[in-house]
Amino acid sequence: MAPPVLSDCSACAATRFLPFRRAVSSEAFRFQPSVSLTLKPSSLIAVRSISSDGRSSSAVSAVTMNADTSAKVIDGKLVSKQIKDEVAEEVARMKEAIGIVPGLAVILVGSRKDSQTYVRSKKKACEAVGIKSYEANLPEDSTEEDVLKHISAFNNDPSVHGILVQLPLPRHMNEETILNAVSIERDVDGFHPLNIGRLAMQGRYPLFVPCTPKGCMELLHRYGVEIKGKRAVVIGRSNIVGMPAALLLQKANATVSIVHSQTKNPEEITRQADIVISAVGVANLVRGSWIKPGAVVIDVGINPVDDPESPRGYRLVGDVCYEEACEVASAVTPVPGGVGPMTIAMLLSNTLESAKRIHNFK
Numbered sequence: 395m396a397p398p399v400l401s402d403c404s405a406c407a408a409t410r411f412l413p414f415r416r417a418v419s420s421e422a423f424r425f426q427p428s429v430s431l432t433l434k435p436s437s438l439i440a441v442r443s444i445s446s447d448g449r450s451s452s453a454v455s456a457v458t459m460n461a462d463t464s465a466k467v468i469d470g471k472l473v474s475k476q477i478k479d480e481v482a483e484e485v486a487r488m489k490e491a492i493g494i495v496p497g498l499a500v501i502l503v504g505s506r507k508d509s510q511t512y513v514r515s516k517k518k519a520c521e522a523v524g525i526k527s528y529e530a531n532l533p534e535d536s537t538e539e540d541v542l543k544h545i546s547a548f549n550n551d552p553s554v555h556g557i558l559v560q561l562p563l564p565r566h567m568n569e570e571t572i573l574n575a576v577s578i579e580r581d582v583d584g585f586h587p588l589n590i591g592r593l594a595m596q597g598r599y600p601l602f603v604p605c606t607p608k609g610c611m612e613l614l615h616r617y618g619v620e621i622k623g624k625r626a627v628v629i630g631r632s633n634i635v636g637m638p639a640a641l642l643l644q645k646a647n648a649t650v651s652i653v654h655s656q657t658k659n660p661e662e663i664t665r666q667a668d669i670v671i672s673a674v675g676v677a678n679l680v681r682g683s684w685i686k687p688g689a690v691v692i693d694v695g696i697n698p699v700d701d702p703e704s705p706r707g708y709r710l711v712g713d714v715c716y717e718e719a720c721e722v723a724s725a726v727t728p729v730p731g732g733v734g735p736m737t738i739a740m741l742l743s744n745t746l747e748s749a750k751r752i753h754n755f756k
């Protein structure tokens with residue numbers, strides 16, 4: 395559950411969003427951004443987006459600013475909606491042209507409430523863009539063999555183009571054995587060691603990039619944040635976010651440092667970064683004093699903290715002290731409404747990409 399809250403500096407971010415149309419030009423920054431932001435002074439702007447496989451596409455991006463502070467809000471909810479619209483259009487085009495509908499299979503083992511919620515939202519997102527979703531719900535006490543059998547069945551099912559095994563798995567299962575069983579052509583999570591290994595190598599490219607770090611990069615690209623030659627710090631080194639995020643930033647020619655639980659001076663190192671990606675799962679760990687003025691901050695943390703006033707009894711905050719970051723950074727992602735929705739959008743995009751590749755549809 396909720397890790398200790400270091401300070402409560404994270405009251406509801408959404409209330410301070412300016413209406414979407416009231417965009418503010420980059421001249422309004424209190425600080426000179428340390429990263430050049432090529433945002434134009436209109437709420438809807440076209441920017442070039444380089445996807446993880448190096449191809450570029452044009453996209454539309456939005457600028458909102460906090461009413462009482464200087465940082466731009468990087469609106470993941472809005473960008474994820476744009477991506478979903480793009481995916482829906484492609485899904486329809488594919489169906490029309492070759493009669494194929496992309497399919498995503500999700501395997502959920504056990505009955506963790508949070509996992510069930512995530513799986514439900516993935517299913518809903520699939521439906522919304524016309525991707526067919528398949529689900530295998532296995533009891534907590536299933537054996538590894540049970541899970542492997544389901545993976546094998548989905549691997550051999552021609553209507554399934556993406557397979558996702560919801561993490562975390564029950565403790566008695568070996569995550570490595572299970573993730574290795576997903577065919578790399580269907581590994582839309584990008585967790586197969588072959589996909590991760592290729593991500594780490596110069597001049598090689600994975601079939602899929604993990605959804606959350608890919609979503610972070612997509613936000614940077616769609617908001618026109620220059621990465622090449624910039625200093626980036628990734629806080630956290632998990633297999634599913636921190637490590638691949640660092641690899642992606644490096645592939646995009648940033649100079650990358652990783653700050654982790656054994657780092658002696660995390661604050662000092664983070665303060666050198668033009669781009670910060672935090673993925674540790676500790677509420678409000680990153681204070682304003684950790685952030686270089688003008689830096690761009692991507693907050694991956696989704697941490698529940700008790701809140702008796704909220705209908706659910708808790709609310710979600712990021713790893714970053716949002717209010718403090720807004721005073722110092724040039725742009726910040728909120729929680730919720732930042733990276734979270736992007737993760738799901740990238741999953742849909744990976745599933746579409748997989749179906750296109752399998753059926754050689756351009």
Ligand SMILES: Nc1nc(=O)c2c([nH]1)NC[C@@H]1CN(c3ccc(C(=O)N[C@@H](CCC(=O)O)C(=O)O)cc3)C=[N+]21
Pocket residue numbers: 512558559560561562583605606696710729730731732733734735736737738
């Ligand atoms: N194999 C696998 N792949 C995953 O991609 C994966 C996983 N396992 N296990 C769990 C994590 C977590 N995750 C999230 C997805 C969406 C939101 C999301 O949409 N969050 C909303 C908040 C939703 C709310 O209010 O509860 C937001 O940040 O705005 C969050 C977290 C995917 N994960």
